Amino acid sequence: MAASQIRDTRDEHRPEDGRDEPSGLGSSDGPTVPDGRGPHAARNIRRHGSHRPSTGRILTYALLIVALVATFMPFAWMVLGSVKTQSELLRRPPTWWPESPTPDNFAAWFVDLQIDRFFLNSTVVAVFTVLGNLLFCSMVGYALAKIEFVGKRALFVLVMVTLMVPGVVTFVPLFVVVSKLGMVSTYPALILPFLASPLGVFLMRQFIMGIPDTLIEAARIDGAGEIRIFAGIVMPLCGAPLATLAILTFLSSWNNFLWPLVVAQNEDMYTLPVALSLYSTGQNATNYGILLAGSVLVITPVLVLFVALQRYFVQGIAMTGIK
Amino acid sequence: MSTATGVAAADANRRAGGRRRGHSRGNSRGPVGTRRRATLVAYLFALPFVLTFSIFMLFPLVSSLALSFTDFTNRDISSPLAVAFVGVDQYAALFGNDQFVRSMLNTFYFVGVGIPLTMIVALALAVALNSGISRFRTAFRLGFFAPVVTSIVAVAVVWRFILQPDGLLNTVIGWAGISGPDWLNDPAWAMPAMILMAVWRNMGTLMIIFLAGLQHVPQDVLEAAQVDGASSRQRFFRVTLPILRPTLLIGAVLLSVGYLQFFEEPFVMTGGGPLDSTLSISYFTYNQFGFGNYGLASAASYILFVAIALLSIVQFRAFRSKD
Structure with a gap:
């Protein structure tokens, strides 16, 4: 606010005559530069638009x-x-x-369609998936970033290679494995395959690499074991990436579809998207009141979370996209 | 120093040979010992990840490939090793299968049209948000990003409602005197409708990535171009876009990995129809899985995987060229 006011007052001055002001405004740039004709010229043009709404700005x-x-x-x-x-x-x-x-459409979900059960399923799966990722990904991330060990490079390459493996490639044999283990339609079947994601490992490694080695070396010399260093020094510094990872994981778990659709064959184990999709493609396909209410119920928790924690969401996207 | 290190160091010295024994007892750890101990600790840290990763990712990934060379069906789950090796028969069957070929064409259609459209919209939004406006900037960013966090299943249900013959979309374009088609029941329009929804849902991701890229375009270069008399159009196409190229590429690849797997949209909105016009490779795979043709499904998913892997390689190159 204050900054924009300062800029506005400066704008009042400048276009009039372009004289050198006495450096009274006390701001660090602009007026105090003694000659700097080039930058001034450029700034002039750019500033011009900012105090009086130009057509370009209105159009934007x-x-x-x-x-x-x-x-x-x-x-x-x-x-x-x-x-x-x-x-x-x-x-x-x-x-x-x-x-x-x-409210009938919503009531239908609670009374006839046991949405509380689907909600519980989605929540249980998301919470355990998030917790697992936070712990396991940062553990591997720490090892990959700060410990020299045999096979480190191979492990990292493996993580990178599988970063892009889509669920559709693995779900058929995965289903065979899960059937053999007798886990079809169970929470472990819904959770375990997503307990530690390559993306999470990559994210945590990248961040932990940025923690100064001296900090960790000092602790090692003081006799701290790796577990103490990890839990006592590294983890407390990882607040931001952990928040990002938690959000990304929660999001992908909550919205995950193909695998839950395949493995949750018992209605009691449906997650929200599975329940909604099967309801919407069944004989109630045109019962839009109930379908839209269902969509509201699925989307709202995530949207609320998003608005509350938007900084971390955006950070997460930028991180995965850029670095 | 912890005793374990001492033990490991002593052990290492013993193995290094008697000659140096007396000499190195005092000044503790030999390089081999620390390294070995570090490796042990590192693998302890990596263990949970490596375990779940091997069972639920690596093993399925490899067996998916193996399955694609067999005639595995759902009747073989009890004795997976008794299936017959059929060579590339499944792949040959796929390329002779009109429905699969159609699904490949549909997938490329979705990616080939959807990616450029999403990029153009996202870039336009990013440039508008980066054009120096300060009011409501965060609100705009939040708003455009909101669809990204939603469940595709839930929004597909909503869009199916919007795309009805006299639904919201046709009502709105009706104001302009255009009578819209029966989007989802017209083989020519079902895919464009789906692409429209994909653009809506995914533009936010690219917008954030592009916005971050735009903020790294050096201001002084743009100002220099301006001083040299470049118009704003020239500055955008000759300065900004070339600098942004790696970011654009990464965004494109990231998104196309997702677009190549599209599944929820046709599953909820059209069931792959009308006349297979929205059947994707993922959907084909899922259907074959449903019919119990696990071998064929695996082969189809591997073809998709190869396409995605090729794109990933492009992405790695893009990453590397940025450094």
């Missing part, structure tokens, strides 16, 4: 707002539709605002 905002409305339309339509009655949903042309909002 208009475009962004239109795009934002379009982006949010499906969400709005989902929420509005979820409280409409089936007869209103069938009406043509469609109504915008619900005429007589009803």
Whole structure:
């Protein structure tokens, strides 16, 4: 806020005459530069737009707002539709605002469709998957980043190579394994395959590599064992990447579909997306009130989490995309 | 120093030969001993990961390949080793299977059109957000990113509702006098509709990645170009885009790995129809798995895997060229 005010006052001055101001504003750049004609010229042009809304800027905002409305339309339509009655949903042309909002569609999920059970399943699977990844990925990440050992390179290459292996390649033999172990339609079958992800290992390794070696060497000289160094020194420094990893893992677990669809063959073990998809492709395919309510119930927890923790979400994407 | 290190060091010295025994007892650890102990500790740290990773990732990955050369079906689960080796018959069968060939073409259609579209939209958003606007910047970023965190199944249900013959989309484009098609029941329009939804859901990921890339475009280079009289269009195409190239490439590859596996969208929205026009390779694989043709399913998934692996190689190169 303060910074933009300063910039605004400077803008008032500059275009008038471009004289050298007495360096009274006390800001570090701009006015105090004695000659610097080049940079000034460039800044002048750029600043010009920032204090008086130029057409370009208005156009940018208009475009962004239109795009934002379009982006949010499906969400709005989902929420509005979820409280409409089936007869209103069938009406043509469609109504915008619900005429007589009803909670029936949501009630159907809680009363007839045991959504509490699916919710529990999704939550249990996500929580254990997240905890497993936090612990195991940082353990391997620490070993790969800070311990010299035989086979380190091979292990890292393995992690990197499998970073991109899609679930569709492994699910058939995985299902055979799980059947042989008698684990079809169990929590372990839903959790174990995702307990330690290569992406998580990569993320943790990258971060832990940035922790100064001297810190760890000092602890080693003081006689601390590796476990103490890991738990007492490295982990407390890993707050940000752990938060990122937790969010990324939670997201992929909560939204995971193919494997739960394959392995949860008993309705009691359905996760939310599986339950919703099977309901939506079955004989209730056109029962849109209930379907939209289901979508609201699946999407809302994640959206709330996203808004609350958006910094880490964005960080996570940037991390996986850039480095 | 911990006793374990001492023991290991002594052990190492013994193995190194008697000559140096007396000499090195005092000044503790020989390099071989520490290394061996470090290796042990490192593998303890890596153990949980290596275990779950081997059982649930490596083993299925290798056996998937093995399965694809057999006539394994769901009746062979009880005695997996009794199946017959059939060489490349499954692959030959796939390429002679019109439905599979169709699914390959569909997948390339989805990727080939979806990726450039998503990139253009994401780049436009990123450039708009990076154009010096300060108001609501975070809100815009949040809004455009929100679809990324949602479950594809849930949003596919919503989009199926939106894409009905007289649903929201056709109502909106009807204002412009265009009468929209019956999107999901028209073989020509089902795939474009699906691509539209994919762009909506995934543009946020690329937008964040591109935004980070744009912020690393050196300001002084742009200013220099401006001083030299380059128009804003020239600055974008001649300066910004070339600098952004590695970021664009990484974004494209990351996204196409996901797009190549698309499955939830047709599963929920069209069931692969109409007339197989939205059947993807993943969906074909899943169907064959459902029919019990595990060998054929594995072969199909490996073809997809090869496509993804090729893309990953491109990505590794892109990473390397950035350093």
